[in-house]
Amino acid sequence: MIQNVYTIKDAKSNAFANPFYSVNDATAIRSFEQAAADPNTTISQFPEDFSLYKLGTFTDESGKFTLEETPKFIANPTIKTNE
Numbered sequence: 123m124i125q126n127v128y129t130i131k132d133a134k135s136n137a138f139a140n141p142f143y144s145v146n147d148a149t150a151i152r153s154f155e156q157a158a159a160d161p162n163t164t165i166s167q168f169p170e171d172f173s174l175y176k177l178g179t180f181t182d183e184s185g186k187f188t189l190e191e192t193p194k195f196i197a198n199p200t201i202k203t204n205e
Contacts, residue, residue, distance in 0.1 A: 127177040134171050158199035169199035
């Protein structure tokens with residue numbers, strides 16, 4: 123199965139979080155929005171600082187990663203993109 127690989131970037135630290143996997147952009151956005159809606163998360167407290175990026179894909183049958191040339195912006199809690 124092919125899974126997409128995503129990360130969340132913190133603009134204040136200028137660093138990306140550990141990657142996570144999701145079936146597609148819509149499910150990744152849903153997870154990201156869920157974190158943004160949870161008042162116990164830093165994303166919820168400072169939504170303008172965080173953005174969701176797609177890094178590429180992972181195929182579990184071969185163990186192969188295929189990465190984007192540069193991380194592709196997908197969304198932030200206040201702005202959604204090109205999907």
